[in-house]
Amino acid sequence: xxxxxxxxxxxxxxxxxxxxxxxxxxxxxxxxxxxxxxxxxxxxxxxxxxxxxxxxxxxxxxxxxxxxxxxxxxxxxxxxxxxxxxxxxxxxxxxxxxxxxxxxxxxxxxxxxxxxxxxxxxxxxxxxxxxxxxxxxxxxxxxxxxxxxxxxxxxxxxxxxxxxxxxxxxxxxxxxxxxxxxxxxxxxxxxxxxxxxxxxxxxxxxxxxxxxxxxxxxxxxxxxxxxxxxxxxxxxxxxxxxxxxxxxxxxxxxxxxxxxxxxxxxxxxxxxxxxxxxxxxxxxxxxxxxxxxxxxxxxxxxxxxxxxxxxxxxxxxxxxxxxxxxxxxxxxxxxxxxxxxxxxxxxxxxxxxxxxxxxxxxxxx
Numbered sequence: 001x002x003x004x005x006x007x008x009x010x011x012x013x014x015x016x017x018x019x020x021x022x023x024x025x026x027x028x029x030x031x032x033x034x035x036x037x038x039x040x041x042x043x044x045x046x047x048x049x050x051x052x053x054x055x056x057x058x059x060x061x062x063x064x065x066x067x068x069x070x071x072x073x074x075x076x077x078x079x080x081x082x083x084x085x086x087x088x089x090x091x092x093x094x095x096x097x098x099x100x101x102x103x104x105x106x107x108x109x110x111x112x113x114x115x116x117x118x119x120x121x122x123x124x125x126x127x128x129x130x131x132x133x134x135x136x137x138x139x140x141x142x143x144x145x146x147x148x149x150x151x152x153x154x155x156x157x158x159x160x161x162x163x164x165x166x167x168x169x170x171x172x173x174x175x176x177x178x179x180x181x182x183x184x185x186x187x188x189x190x191x192x193x194x195x196x197x198x199x200x201x202x203x204x205x206x207x208x209x210x211x212x213x214x215x216x217x218x219x220x221x222x223x224x225x226x227x228x229x230x231x232x233x234x235x236x237x238x239x240x241x242x243x244x245x246x247x248x249x250x251x252x253x254x255x256x257x258x259x260x261x262x263x264x265x266x267x268x269x270x271x272x273x274x275x276x277x278x279x280x281x282x283x284x285x286x287x288x289x290x291x292x293x294x295x296x297x298x299x300x301x302x303x304x305x306x307x308x309x310x311x312x313x314x315x316x317x318x319x320x321x322x323x324x325x326x327x328x329x330x331x332x333x334x335x336x337x338x339x340x341x342x343x344x345x346x347x348x349x350x351x352x353x354x355x356x357x358x359x360x361x362x363x364x365x
């Protein structure tokens with residue numbers, strides 16, 4: 001046996017990974033579908049953080065929070081379109097932008113100790129928001145009502161929970177060091193004077209209605225793009241023009257932007273323009289009350305819309321099922337229309353055009 005033959009017999013056969021054994025971020029011990037899911041969730045998580053950090057940087061530079069959130073989202077959508085980014089997650093970036101609207105100064109009425117301290121808090125809020133968003137996305141199908149999938153304001157509610165949690169924990173830790181630090185601060189504002197509330201509620205309702213109307217004309221295969229683009233465009237327009245129109249224009253832009261989130265509700269939740277308009281009005285009422293304690297927390301506007309849609313939807317289901325209301329001719333007409341359209345528990349289901357062209361219920365929030 002010559003040397004070449006001996007080497008051929010003693011050399012171990014090479015194993016080229018293929019299919020499910022191909023090398024990747026998780027190695028060779030994980031099936032392909034698991035690696036794909038993890039990579040997808042990681043991409044979503046990073047896009048939430050991207051939206052949050054981009055918005056925070058704009059806010060720190062003095063940009064109005066409404067303009068920062070809507071502008072960062074629109075810039076992301078334009079960049080994704082120009083680069084043909086197939087993994088874009090508009091809802092994730094939009095959710096992150098709400099977390100980026102957080103203001104330590106407004107929430108505690110005290111300036112952060114230094115830029116590094118503020119940066120650490122905003123980064124923590126971005127990470128917690130991203131984790132919470134991915135967890136809900138991963139397990140919502142196992143939870144009741146898919147954890148309110150399709151309810152307007154759900155993205156803001158996620159950001160609000162994350163930002164308030166981080167802010168309160170930070171405040172409690174600071175209080176352990178500084179005894180004079182107040183964790184819960186009551187805010188005062190001219191937004192809720194005797195002249196403003198009704199006008200602001202109407203502005204919020206109008207924001208919801210315009211968002212729903214605009215969303216019906218946006219046709220896209222990207223999940224959630226129609227409502228995210230509609231709400232961000234409406235928010236950007238309101239943030240630009242309202243402050244220059246009248247003295248409370250800056251406050252009106254907040255109500256307008258809050259209303260757009262109610263307008264993001266899917267047609268399976270609120271099927272008509274009347275329902276959307278009423279949800280926007282209720283959003284303004286909730287925002288007027290929550291402002292005193294929650295102002296400065298990211299996602300407050302969306303959280304107000306989320307509560308409004310839940311209340312309106314619950315009332316609609318109660319009216320639809322209650323025997324007392326069923327005996328009334330007015331609600332019987334609504335029920336007849338609902339059955340003819342094959343809907344359940346939605347007394348607002350009388351707008352066929354909205355039902356046909358409305359937002360995607362599985363992707364909006």
